[in-house]
Amino acid sequence: MSQLPIVRLQGLTKVIGKKTIIDRVSLEVYPGEVYGFLGPNGSGKTTTIRMMVGLMGMTSGDIQIAGHSIRNEFSKAIVHVGAIVENPEMYKFLTGYQNLLHYARMNPSIKKERIDEVVELVGLQGRIHDKVKKYSLGMRQRLGVAQAVMHRPKLLVLDEPTNGLDPAGIRELRDYLRRLAQDEGTSVFVSSHLLSEMELMCDRVSILQNGKIIDVRSIRSTENIKVKQDEEVLIEVDQPDAAIHVLEGMGDGRVIEGILTIKGERTTVAAVNRRLVEAGMNVYSIRIRTKSLEDQFLEVTGGESVG
Structure with a gap:
């Protein structure tokens, strides 16, 4: 990418006692990118x-935010950050609006119009004047996100933001974070144990295991939809058993539950389709058997659970 990263972790290491919790982690997050952080329980996500x-x-290494080091220029770096770490903490005896107003008073740049804007964005218009003690966990989570983005940070850091949200609330939050990244150019760094949501929400995902990044996956890249050598292609055809004989010599073909499966690369797919049509068969669909983010996660972590 040509843009400079908003976040840069360089050889980040954390040692507690004799145990290395985070081991030389390096990564970069760019403007307007939603970056996912996955890992099994105890892998070091929250510590990072x-x-x-x-x-x-930190024990060694550095973290730079908008070009400023957390270690040496903390005030200049942290001003660009909005965050919810673990659960959002609010004054429960105040209303949601009063909580936001209290926070806004700490930053003269935040106007009333911005408060109203973030309330609408997180969908709390109908309950914003209720006391927080009456809020569900999911509502407090949304209020926390509203508070975190009021000052228009360049980086929004969220630790398990979907906790307590119902499916509709998770989708609303996901759509809002995507809109925040696209419309305001905010970088979002998010950890979660919901792999399916990360797949829908993120541009890239890094996988952390035993304090080390073991893989980085691009979710929204066109590279993910290219057919690679020996990748399985599923073909829906009207005569699948006869198609096996028509395609003899073109790859390892088999029929599973009425679907023709063949291994090959991009040029093989085109040749297969042409031969089937020339043989007078109706081809209804051709698709790649892609691995979900969950499949990829379990593959690279050896089956450890995510958390």
Whole structure:
């Protein structure tokens, strides 16, 4: 990418006692990118996030936000950050609006119009004047996101933001984060155990295991839809058993539940389709058997659970 990264982790390491919790982690997050952070329980996700927002010191390495080092220029770096680490903490005896107003008073640049804007964006218009003690966990989560983005940060850091949200609330939050990234250019760094949501929400995902990044996957790249060598292609055809004989010598073909499956690359797919049509067969669909993010995660972590 030609743009400079908003976030740059360089050899980030955290040692507690004799145990290395985070081991030389390096990554970059760019403007307007939604970056996912996945890992099994105890892999170091929350520790990394706590160091990113200054809640925990680092043993070695550095974190730069908008070109400023968290280690050496904390005030200049953290001003560009909005965050929810673990659960959002609010004054429960105040209303949601009063909580936002209290926060806005700490930053003279935040006007009433911005408060109204973020309330609408997170869908709390109907309950914003209720006391927070009456809010569900999901509503408090949405209020926390509203508070975190009021000052228009360049980076929004979210630790398990979908906790407590029902499916509709998760979708609303996901759509809002995508809109925030696209419309305001905000970078979003998010950890979650919901792999399916990360797949829908993120541009890239890194996988952390035992304190190390073991893989980075691009979710929204066209590279993910190219047929690679020996990738399985599923072909829906009106005579699947006869198609096996027509395609003899073109690959390892088999029929599974009425669907013709053949291994090949991009040029093979075109040749297969042409031969089937020339043989007078009706081809209804051709698709690649793609691995979900969950499949990829389990593959690279050896089946460890995510959390």
